[in-house]
Each structure stands twice: as C-alpha cells, then as structure tokens.
Amino acid sequence: MTRSASPSSSTRSSSSPHRHGGRCSSPPRRRQSRSRRHDSRSPGRRGSHDSPPRHGRSRDSLRRGHSPTRSPDRRPSRSEDDFDYEAAYKILHAENERKKRKGGRGSVSTSAQAQGRGIRKTCALFGEIYHIILDAQAYERAPMPDDHGIDEFSSETTDEQHAWLAKKRGHERNYQAYIEIDRLIPGLAGKIAKMTLDERADHFTLIQKGANDARSDDFRRVSAGLATMINHDRDKPELLVFDHGPIIAVTDEKTGETRSVKQRAPLLSRNRNTRGVGNDVTGALLTPTAMDWNNAETRAKVRGAKADIGASFFMRVFYRGFHGDPKNVQEGFTQSAYMVKSYKSVFTAPSSAEQDDDENTPPMKKAKTGPNGKCVAVRLGMNGKVTGRSIAYIAVLLWLSLTTATIWIDEYYNVSLPQMYDFFVDYFEGPAEGTQARERIDELLAWWNMQIFPAHASSAATNKTAAASVQHCGSSVLQWSFD
Numbered sequence: 001m002t003r004s005a006s007p008s009s010s011t012r013s014s015s016s017p018h019r020h021g022g023r024c025s026s027p028p029r030r031r032q033s034r035s036r037r038h039d040s041r042s043p044g045r046r047g048s049h050d051s052p053p054r055h056g057r058s059r060d061s062l063r064r065g066h067s068p069t070r071s072p073d074r075r076p077s078r079s080e081d082d083f084d085y086e087a088a089y090k091i092l093h094a095e096n097e098r099k100k101r102k103g104g105r106g107s108v109s110t111s112a113q114a115q116g117r118g119i120r121k122t123c124a125l126f127g128e129i130y131h132i133i134l135d136a137q138a139y140e141r142a143p144m145p146d147d148h149g150i151d152e153f154s155s156e157t158t159d160e161q162h163a164w165l166a167k168k169r170g171h172e173r174n175y176q177a178y179i180e181i182d183r184l185i186p187g188l189a190g191k192i193a194k195m196t197l198d199e200r201a202d203h204f205t206l207i208q209k210g211a212n213d214a215r216s217d218d219f220r221r222v223s224a225g226l227a228t229m230i231n232h233d234r235d236k237p238e239l240l241v242f243d244h245g246p247i248i249a250v251t252d253e254k255t256g257e258t259r260s261v262k263q264r265a266p267l268l269s270r271n272r273n274t275r276g277v278g279n280d281v282t283g284a285l286l287t288p289t290a291m292d293w294n295n296a297e298t299r300a301k302v303r304g305a306k307a308d309i310g311a312s313f314f315m316r317v318f319y320r321g322f323h324g325d326p327k328n329v330q331e332g333f334t335q336s337a338y339m340v341k342s343y344k345s346v347f348t349a350p351s352s353a354e355q356d357d358d359e360n361t362p363p364m365k366k367a368k369t370g371p372n373g374k375c376v377a378v379r380l381g382m383n384g385k386v387t388g389r390s391i392a393y394i395a396v397l398l399w400l401s402l403t404t405a406t407i408w409i410d411e412y413y414n415v416s417l418p419q420m421y422d423f424f425v426d427y428f429e430g431p432a433e434g435t436q437a438r439e440r441i442d443e444l445l446a447w448w449n450m451q452i453f454p455a456h457a458s459s460a461a462t463n464k465t466a467a468a469s470v471q472h473c474g475s476s477v478l479q480w481s482f483d
Helices: 007-015 031-041 059-063 078-082 085-101 108-116 128-142 159-185 189-194 198-235 280-285 297-303 337-347 348-356 388-401 417-429 436-452 466-472
Strands: 248-250 259-264
Touching: 031 198, 108 198, 128 159, 128 198, 159 189, 159 417, 189 198, 198 337, 198 388, 280 348, 337 388, 388 417, 388 436, 417 436
Parallel strands: none
Antiparallel strands: 248 259
C-alpha cells in the first residue's frame, strides 16, 4: 500500500534536514512533487500510519504524473483526456441545424410547426385550429336544417333570420376548413387519437404556432412587395388620380423664376409611417368604391375617423384598375393587379410577381421555386387550382399592408379583418350550384387559374364549390374523434 501525501506529511517531509539541507521553508511545487514520489517509493515509508491510505492508487499512476492529491474517482482516463468535447458539440449542433432545414426530421416540435404553415393560407386565416375542428365535428353530428330559401339580401328578411343564417354559415366555414386541414395534414387524425389530452394540446399549440408564424412571414412579404409596386406605379393615371396634394410655388435659386409644383404623396417605406389614410394613394385604395375620395370633405372625415370605411368590403385595392363601379360591384372585383402579384409572391415565387405589369397578361410558364424545388402551391397540394380561401387570405394581407400597422392585428381603422375574410370566403363558396352567381364565381376562379397556373391543365376547367366538395368527400375524412 502506497502512502498518500497529506498536507501534514508534506510539511514533515519538506522540513527534514536530511532531505533539504536543514531548510524549513516550503520548497517549490515542482521539487515538492519529486519529493513525494521519492517518499512513496521508499520502502521505509510503506505502511506508515501518519495519514490514511488512498485506495486505488498505484506507483504506475504516480509515474504518469497525476497529482497524488486528486481523488481517484475523479481522475479521467487517458481516453477521456483525448476526447474533444468542443468538436463533438459542434458536430451535434450542425446536425440539428441540418435536420431543421430539411423540415424538422427527427424533431417533433419542428415537424408539427412545419405541418401547420399552410393552414392559414388555405384553410382558415383566423381562429383556434383545435376549436375549428371541434366545432366542425359537432356540426357533422348535428347539422343545422336547410335555410328553406331565406334570402339574406331581401329587405323582408328579419334580424332573427339574418342571425340564424350567420350562425349556419359560420359552422359551414369551419366544416370546410376541417376538410382542408385533413387534406393538408394526412394522418393527423390517427396520430391525435393515440395522444393524451396534454399531448394533444401541446401538439395543436405547435401546429398553430407554425400557422401563425407563416402568416406573419407572408404579411411582411406582401407588405414589402406592395411598397415596391405602389412606388413604381405612382405616376400611372390609375394611381395619380388619387393624389390630391396641393400645388405650391417653387422659386429657382439660380434663375429666380417661380413655377407651380404639385405636391406628391410620399413614397412608401419599410417603416410604414407613410402609409394609411394619411397618404392620398393608400387612403384611396383602403376605402370602398362608394366613397368619393376626390371629395376633400370625404377625405377629412376618413382621416378624422368620422366615416366608417368598413361598411363595405368592396374596396378599391381589390378592383381591376382600382376603380370599381358602386352600381355594379361585381365588375372587376378581386381582379386587382396587386392582388395577383401578391398571390404569386406567396404561393408561387417572389420572382413570378415581377414578370408582368398587367393583370390580364399571363406570367411566364416557369418561375423560380424554393430550395426543395417546389413552390408553396405545390407543397400545399393545390393541384393548379386557385381557391376562394387562398384569395381571401391574400385580400386581407393586402389590405392590412396598406395601413400603418406594423404587426398582425385583427382590427384596424375599426375594420374587422375576420369579417373581411369571412366575406371573401362566402363570396366564393356561398353561391349554390346551378345559379347564375355560381357560374359567375366559376368564371372568376378560372380567370385566376390562368393568372397563377397558366401552364396547368386545370386552368381550362372551373373549380368545384365548397358544397360539392363536402358532398363528395370520402367518409374516411370525417372520422376524427377528440372526445
């Protein structure tokens, strides 16, 4: 058994006149270490009881230079000494980042968020996703009766009937969103059925986070693109007519001549403070066509919040040429050049939004895609068809991009964005089959298909309505049960 060098034994060893020539001061650390190794190898010292023995110590370990005062259970082996922990951490971090870039493979949270990124675009822009599904399931089990021909636009329709129709239509919107969610995330029903209540809540929280994050990303993209488009078009007649800046006299410093110059609406910037109703151009695009923007009193009322610009969602920014006819609201509605370009920037590719200046001119057949070779529309399985809900999504993002709002918000200028979204969804999905209104909407969607997917075979065909998709959906789609 070797003797460990305790502080007391070290002191005695260093003070011995035989070993250190009578010096009583502590020797240098290096010399002290050699003295300890000599003492541990000395046969006369073996078995001494001045200090308790250190179990597990050997002469070989001392020869390797390990400090004898270090606890044997904390002494790293040679393999541990050679292991590069910093390099291993960097490799692990790089691997995790690679998995995230590939869509979250191996990460439950990232995968769930990635699955939810398309929900706001094509299923439901507002509302808790979990509640939408629960409401749709309840409506499936106990649907509301037929409306028996109640005309919501008739002056004879009572308030109770309007409320009943609004409630029924709300359930139908959720039910259609429910079908779209199941199509967008195949196998979600089976996965959720195996989860506990807490796991289910956490999973839907991640899905909704992915959905909301994608919505915020699209809002920033549309907002930036809109600023570029308006600044580029500010001298075009369709926008110049809205600019009512005063004419001021400007004197040339060199010649002394005075000339009249019309003040222009400010350019749009990324900080957004030059947008909104205070800007003549964006203010005109934000307001309904029924409001006379050329009237100074109307502009003053709008800017003083004394006029309700949300009384009608037939707003100029949604019209072809930005000039809708209040007496014929259907003409040119949703055919705005800014709507088409914003749609392309979100669903096909940002570069495709810059390929044409006229909304009636089809874009090039090929556009740049994402890093995985597929554009958003392909990843969402849209199959070359523009849907009413995707148009409604773009319409709300576009209108909010005209305001001074810097973050996503549900209401601005007393305009309810959820109501605006529901209005557009009902505009495309509400008309019944066999009616003139349905034929008009099918023609409008066919026009949209030609603008966004001109090379796809479906562009020549009309889109099916939400009612038809509900009737023909497979029964396996509707087997979710969260009870």
